[in-house]
Amino acid sequence: MAYLLIVDDDDDFCAATAMVLRKFGHEVQTESSPEKALARMENRLPDLVLLDVMFPEDDSAGHNLARHMRCSSEKLKNVPLIMLTALKSDSPLGFIDCGMNDPDLPAVHFLEKPIEFNTLISKINSLLA
Amino acid sequence: MLDNKSDQIAVYELSFEKPDEAKSKTPPDIxxxxxxxxxxxxxxxxxxxxxxxxxxxxxxxxxxxxxxxxxxxxxxxxxxxxxxxxxxxxxxxxxxxxxxxxxxxxxxxxxxxxxxxxxxxxxxxxxxxxxxxxxxxxxxxxxxxxxxxxxxxxxxxxxxxxxxxxxxxxxxxxxxxxxxxxxxxxxxxxxxxxxxxxxxQPDVVVWKLFMTNGIWLVVWYLASRLSSMVRERDIELAETNRRLAAAQEERTRHMLTTTHELKSPFAAIHANAQLLVDGYCGELPDEAMNVAKKITSRCQRLTTEIQEMLQLANLSSSSQRKNKWTRLDCAVVLYWCISQVESIAREREITITTDIQPFTFAAVEDHLKMLFVNLIANAVRYSYPKGQVRVTSQVGPTGQVLVTISDQGIGIPADKLPKIFDEHYRTNEAVRHNKESSGLGLAIVKQVAQMHNIKIQVQSQLGRGTTFKLFMSEALKKNSCSWPGREG
Known part of the structure; x- marks a missing residue:
C-alpha cells in the first residue's frame, strides 16, 4: 500500500481515479491546484504523484510544479511523478504510455488522457516496485 | 498520377510540394x-x-x-x-x-x-x-x-x-x-x-542630343513608374502572405486549445464509464452493462477522432520546428507498430506476416510511428475477416528502402485513389466496411510523409486488396528543410 497524490482540476476524473486506486489498496488524496498540492506534499511526502499538465489558471502550472519538484526541491526530487496530459498527441495511439522523458523534466513519466486504468495501475506498480 | 493500364490494378502516386519549393513561391519581403x-x-x-x-x-x-x-x-x-x-x-x-x-x-x-x-x-x-x-x-x-x-x-x-x-x-x-x-x-x-x-552640323547635333535625352527621360519615367508599382504590389503581397501565415498559425493554435478542452471532459467520462464496466461500482444488470459499454465505446471513438485532429493540427503547426530528429532502427519501429495493432488483428482473425530487413532512417520517432501505425491499422481494418496483412522492407543497393504494407481487403476504386489522402475523405466501400473511422488517418500519413520526404505509391484492386509502397531515401530527404542536419 502506498500514499498517492492526484493533482487535477477535474473533480470527476479525480474521484474516479481515486476510487480505482483505493480499490487496489492505496491511500489516495486529491488536490485541484498545484499550490495546494505543494503545501500538502510539504506536510507529508507522497510515494507517487499523478499530476495534470494544464490548469485553468495557468496552462503550464503542472509543468511548473514538476520542474519545481525535480529541480528546486531536495525533498521532492525523488518522488515518482506521472504527468497526465490531454495535449501530448504526437504519440501514435491515444491510450498508451507516451514513454517519453522530457529533457527539462528528468525521470518524469507521461500518460495521455483519457487513460486506461489497467495501464495506469501497471505503471504505478512498476514505479513503486 | 493515375495509371489504369495494368489489368484492373489502379496505381496512384502521392505527390506533394517540397516545403523548400513552397517557401520559394512566397514573395520576398523587400x-x-x-x-x-x-x-x-x-x-x-x-x-x-x-x-x-x-x-x-x-x-x-x-x-x-x-x-x-x-x-x-x-x-x-x-x-x-x-x-x-x-x-x-x-x-x-x-x-x-x-x-x-x-x-x-x-x-x-x-x-x-x-x-x-x-x-x-x-x-x-x-x-x-x-x-x-x-x-x-x-x-x-x-x-x-x-x-x-x-x-x-x-x-x-x-x-x-x-x-x-x-x-x-x-x-x-x-x-x-x-x-x-x-x-x-x-x-x-x-x-x-x-x-x-x-x-x-551643329543644329543636327543639338537636335539629336535633345531627342536622345528626351527619349531616355521618357523611358526612365515609364520604367520607374511601372517598377515602383510592381514593388508596391510585392510589398502588399508579402504583407498579405505574412497575415495569412499568422492567421493559419492562430487557427491551428485555437484548434489545439479547443480540442484539448474537448478531450479533458472525455477523459472524465471515459474514467467514470470504466468504473461501471470494470465493476468498481458493483455488479450491473446486463442492460445497464450494455449501456455502459456503449458509452465507453463511443467515448473511445470520439477520443480517437479528437486525437487524430490534434495530431494533424500538431503536424501542421509551427511547433514542428522543435521536433527531435533521431536516426531510428526502423525494423524495431515497424515491429513496435505491428504490436500496437495486433489486438485489433486478433479480434478479426487477421494474420500479420513480416519480412523486414533492418535499416535506419533519420526521422521524428513519434511521427514515423504515426505513419506506420495508421497504414498497418488501415490494412487490418479494411481486410476481410481471416485475411492476411503483409509488412516488408527491402534495402536497395543505393541505400533506398522500400517498405510495403499490403492487405487482401476491400480495395479502393481507381477514380477515388487520388482523394484518399484528403482530410475526412472516405470511400463508400470504406464506410460500409468500417463505420468507426474519422477519415483523418491517411491525411496524417500524408503530412508525415511530406515532412520526411517519403514517396508513397498506392496500388489497389477492388475487392482484392491494397498495397502501400513507401520509398524512403536519405538522398531525397537532404533536399528537405526539415532535415535536421541542415538546422544544426
Missing amino acids: TDESLRAPLLAANAKWFCNLRWIVISILLAYEIFGQSESILSFLGLSAPGVWVLVTVLILTVENTFFLLYTRKVSDPAKTMANLWGQIVVDIMVLTAVIHFVGSLETAIAFTYLFHIVLACVFLTRIQSLIVTILAGTMYCGCVMSEHFLEILTPTTIFIHSSENLIKLS
Whole structure:
C-alpha cells in the first residue's frame, strides 16, 4: 500500500481515479491546484504523484510544479511523478504510455488522457516496485 | 498520377510540394532588412553576369576582326586597340566586383558595389560609344539598358540620377567631338564619311542630343513608374502572405486549445464509464452493462477522432520546428507498430506476416510511428475477416528502402485513389466496411510523409486488396528543410 497524490482540476476524473486506486489498496488524496498540492506534499511526502499538465489558471502550472519538484526541491526530487496530459498527441495511439522523458523534466513519466486504468495501475506498480 | 493500364490494378502516386519549393513561391519581403542584403547581392552578381556577355561580344569583334573578308562583308573597319583595352577594363572590373560581392554582406556596402558598377559601366560605355560612332550609330541607346535596370533595382530618385549621369556623359562625348574638338569623331563603319559630315552640323547635333535625352527621360519615367508599382504590389503581397501565415498559425493554435478542452471532459467520462464496466461500482444488470459499454465505446471513438485532429493540427503547426530528429532502427519501429495493432488483428482473425530487413532512417520517432501505425491499422481494418496483412522492407543497393504494407481487403476504386489522402475523405466501400473511422488517418500519413520526404505509391484492386509502397531515401530527404542536419 502506498500514499498517492492526484493533482487535477477535474473533480470527476479525480474521484474516479481515486476510487480505482483505493480499490487496489492505496491511500489516495486529491488536490485541484498545484499550490495546494505543494503545501500538502510539504506536510507529508507522497510515494507517487499523478499530476495534470494544464490548469485553468495557468496552462503550464503542472509543468511548473514538476520542474519545481525535480529541480528546486531536495525533498521532492525523488518522488515518482506521472504527468497526465490531454495535449501530448504526437504519440501514435491515444491510450498508451507516451514513454517519453522530457529533457527539462528528468525521470518524469507521461500518460495521455483519457487513460486506461489497467495501464495506469501497471505503471504505478512498476514505479513503486 | 493515375495509371489504369495494368489489368484492373489502379496505381496512384502521392505527390506533394517540397516545403523548400513552397517557401520559394512566397514573395520576398523587400522591406525586411535581413532580406535586403541577399537581394542586393543577387542583383550585383546578375549585373556581373550580364557584363560577361558584353565582354564576349567585344572579344568576338576582336577575333573576327582579324579576318578582312568578314570585316568587308559586315562593312566594319578593323578593331582598334580600344576593343582590347575595354575588354581588359571590363574583365578587371567584373572580377573585382564579383569578389567584392562574395565577401561583403552589409547592405550599404553592397549598394556601394552596385553604384560603383553603374558609374564604371557608364564611363566605359561612353568610351565605347565614342569609338563605335556617337551620332552615326544607335549605340548610344545602349545607355537604356542601364536606365531600365536602374529603374528595376533602385529607387526612382536613384534611377533618375543614373539617367542624368548617362545623359551628361553622352552630351559630354558628343560635344567633345563636335564643338570642343577635344576628340575626333570616329566610327567602326567603313562607308560613313558622308554621313558623318552631315551629322556633324551643329543644329543636327543639338537636335539629336535633345531627342536622345528626351527619349531616355521618357523611358526612365515609364520604367520607374511601372517598377515602383510592381514593388508596391510585392510589398502588399508579402504583407498579405505574412497575415495569412499568422492567421493559419492562430487557427491551428485555437484548434489545439479547443480540442484539448474537448478531450479533458472525455477523459472524465471515459474514467467514470470504466468504473461501471470494470465493476468498481458493483455488479450491473446486463442492460445497464450494455449501456455502459456503449458509452465507453463511443467515448473511445470520439477520443480517437479528437486525437487524430490534434495530431494533424500538431503536424501542421509551427511547433514542428522543435521536433527531435533521431536516426531510428526502423525494423524495431515497424515491429513496435505491428504490436500496437495486433489486438485489433486478433479480434478479426487477421494474420500479420513480416519480412523486414533492418535499416535506419533519420526521422521524428513519434511521427514515423504515426505513419506506420495508421497504414498497418488501415490494412487490418479494411481486410476481410481471416485475411492476411503483409509488412516488408527491402534495402536497395543505393541505400533506398522500400517498405510495403499490403492487405487482401476491400480495395479502393481507381477514380477515388487520388482523394484518399484528403482530410475526412472516405470511400463508400470504406464506410460500409468500417463505420468507426474519422477519415483523418491517411491525411496524417500524408503530412508525415511530406515532412520526411517519403514517396508513397498506392496500388489497389477492388475487392482484392491494397498495397502501400513507401520509398524512403536519405538522398531525397537532404533536399528537405526539415532535415535536421541542415538546422544544426
